[in-house]
Amino acid sequence: MHGFDVKYDNWFWHGEEIRKSSSPQRENHFQQQNIEFDNGNELEMVNDAYKGCCGDPKAFKELLEQAEKPLYLGCTKFTKLSFLVKLFNVKGRFGWSDSSVSALLSVLADAFPKNNEIPTSMYEAKKTMSALGLEYVKIHACPNDCILYRKEYEGLLECPTCGLCRWKKKDGTVDQYRKGVPAKTLWYFPPIPRFKRMFQSSETARDLTWHANERMVDGKLRHPADSPSWKLVDEKWPIFASDPRNLRLALSADGINPHSSLSSTYSCWPIILITYNLPPWLCMKRKFMMLSLLISGPQQPGLDIDVYLQPLIEDLQTLWDVGVEAYDAYKNEYFNLRAVLLWTINDFPAYGNLAGCTVKGYYACPYCGVETPKCRLKHSGKNVYIGHRLWLPHGHKFRFQAKAFDNSVCDETPPKLLNGEEIFQLVDSIDNRWGKSNSKKRKSANNDDLVWWKKKSIFYNLEYWKHLLVRHQLDVMHIEKNVCKNIYGTLLHIPEKSKDGLKSRMDLLEMKIRPTLAPQVKGNNNRTWLPPACHTLTKEEKVRFCAALKSIKVPTRYSSNIRNLVSKKDFKLQGLKSHDCRVLMQQLLPIVVRCVLPKHVKEAIIRFCFFFNSLCGTVIDVTMLDELEKNIVETLCLLEKCFPPSFFDIxxxxxxxxxxEVRQCGPVYFR
Known part of the structure; x- marks a missing residue:
């Protein structure tokens, strides 16, 4: 866990490349070793450059010297530093133990010519690399996610909340004097030293002020700096905004399976910080995504994720309240570095964990809250969210078309959206209780107003959090993937993915809408027959649908090979990743459905596809957003006239x- 895994090394390195700027051979050498470097992104090898280092200046100077020493006399392919970086990458990729690497180093030191620079043990190798500032902290945690063993709990042997032992038991007993393996561990990678190190590269330090010095300002949304959320920080806290070097951050969290096994239930949660000061072509690069927390499994933390966020939130508080001293290599000066967290980015289940709101049931929408338009389907046994005519203008013709919708005329208004301060007043009375052993997570004096809030989020410890326009972002790609699966699953009638079936038709009968689609019993064997709906495809049309996808060729790396994901035998699409669903939704689906569906159905689907295509543009014209918002409301109403209510999940x-969210936060691809 030293940050040299080939898949995750850039999270830890954070663009801090060390190379000799005057040697072209040196640059070619690093390129041969598969180490990423940007032209001009170098550390100044002078006293002023390493004086501002977050660690020991002497150690950093020694590290620069290691970057120039050949591995052995006459070696032109490796230096001591590049050899160790390569070795650590291989170690992380294949999971080598420290003892195995020490044994390998010992053999290599004997095999190579005398007076070589190969360390003889893993300890010496780590000591050499420690000057890079890749330090981390292992914090023990309760297996039930009740507490972290830090501060007042640091010396405890068992959790004061649930009573579980801090250590893994061996033979059913725990030796209090010979502490063993912790039951659960949080890996914390402090962001402050790495923020300071970003400014030690003159090129990166210059890029971190791009939003103030080089950004095009023409009223269009090209960068988060063009958004009202960014401008709100500038207006409300002008002292913070006066220095463009102060960082604007986003936080992303999601569960992953590090064991690369789809059948495994293990869930490990990385927490990533993203820096928005950089220009668009660098902002979302992997090398500038900073791993700050790694929450080990096997179970996901759920609502108790706030317990693990404590050390990170404390550092963010420090960066906001007082700041830290940092050295700017571009301007050759010290300055007070501060930072603000603009929002979080998560898929929808993780959205609920971080925000503390419910994401399923009657109040699943975090914007609409208790006024979420919902309906419970008796036979399907699930909640659906129909009634989007609320957002139409008064007098719109759809509001009066009762028979086409739910046999009622709509004269209601859309739900009132709460701002951050109003939400804070609601959740401020919640008494958070952490841990899997606590069945009742919260207590409140006013439970009736909190049916859609489960906790007071730890992010409200940040002074500015309640004033932000948008605190938690909806993941557009996650939503687009689910919508795409709903559409092609229903059109092809894929089992377990189709939203139209016997239960769905029984719900239509229960709701007394579209009686022509009611199930019918026919024949001597009393088999149930479902009349074809307007979106139902015949076998011939399914063949044409799949054949059209099979015939599509896309450029290399544009997406997966779509032809390999289509099964003409059983009319299925299998193995689509999130990006494949995006390509299918925005580019391919409008082509495929235009010749197999009735006009009003294909128009509704194509409008939906064009909506996502326009929404995900790199440059957003603000004047077009009102029209786009009007179009999506009408599109959802058109879909309600075509598809059954079970289609409309959250x-x-x-x-x-x-x-x-685009209007307030800028282009989607930054989120």
Whole structure:
């Protein structure tokens, strides 16, 4: 866990390349070793450059010297530093133990010519690399996610909340004097030293002020700096905004399976910080995504994720309240570095964990809250979210078309959206209780107003959090993937993915809408027959649908090979990743459905596809957002006239709020 895994090394390195700027051979050498470098992104090998280092200046100077020493006399391919970087990458990729690497180093030191620079043990190798500032902290945690063993709990042997032992038991006993393996561990990678190190590269330090010095300002949204959320920080805290070097951050969290096994239930949660000061072509690069927390499994933390966020939130508080001293290599001066967290980026289940709101049931929409338009389907046994006519203008013709929708005329208004301060007043009375052993997570004096809030989020410890326009972002790609699966699963009638079936038709009968689609019993064997709906494809049309996808060729690395994901035998699409669903939704689906569906159905689907295509543009014209928001409301209403209510899960409903987030936060691809 030293940050040299080939898959995750850039999270830890954070663009801090060390190379000799005057040697072209040196640059070619690093390129041969598969180490990423940007032209001009170098550390000044002078006293002023390493004086501002977050660690020991002497150690940093020694590290620069290691970057120039050949591995052995006459070696032109490796220096001591590049050899160790390569070795650590291989160690992380294949999971070598420290003892095995020490044994390998010992053999290599004997095999290579005398007076070589190969360390003889893993300890010496780590000591050499420690000057890079890749330090981390291992914090023990309760297996039930009740507490972290830090501060007042640091010396405890068992959790004061649930009573579980801090250590893994061996033979059913725990030796209090010979402490063993902790039951659960949090890996914390402090961000402050790495923020300071970013400014030690003159090129990176210059890029971190791009938003103030080089950004095009023409009223269009090209960068988060063009958004009202960014400008709110500038207006409300002008002292913070006066120095463009102060960082604007985003936080992303999601569960991953590090064991690369789809059948495994192990869930490990990395927490990533993203820096928005950089220009668009660098902002979302992997080398500038900083791993700050790694929450080990096997179970996901759920609502108790706040317990693990404590050390990171404390550092963010420090960066906001007082700041830290940092050295700017571009301007050759010291300055007080501060930072603000603008929002979090998560898929929808993780959205609920970080925000503390419910993401399923009657109040699943975090924007609409208790006024979420919902309906419970008796036979399907699930909640659906229909009634998007609320967002139409008064007098719109759809409001009066009762028979085409739910046999009622709509004269209601859309739900009132709460701002951050109003939400804070609601959740401020919640008494958080952490841990899997606590069945009741919260207590409140006013439970009736908190049916859609489960906790007071730890992010409200940040002074500015309640004043931000948008605190938690909806993941557009996650929503788009689910919407795409709903569409092609229903059209091809894929088992377990189709939203139209016997239970769905029984719900239509229960709701007394579209009686022509009611199930019918026919024949001597009393088999149930479902009349074809307007979106139902015949076998011939399914063949044409799949054949059209099979015939599509895309450029290399544009997406997966779509032809390999289509099965003409059983009319299925299998193995689509998130990006494949994006390509299918925005580019391919409008082509495929135009010749197999009735006009009003294909128009509704194509409008939906064009909506996502326009929403995900790199340059957003603000004057077009009102029209885009109007179009998505009408599109959802058209879909309600075509598809059964079971089609409209929470993911379909959330699309109505995506335009508002783009208007307030900028282009989607930054999120």
């Amino acid at each position: 993911m379909v409903h959330l699309t109505i709020h995506l335009v508002s």
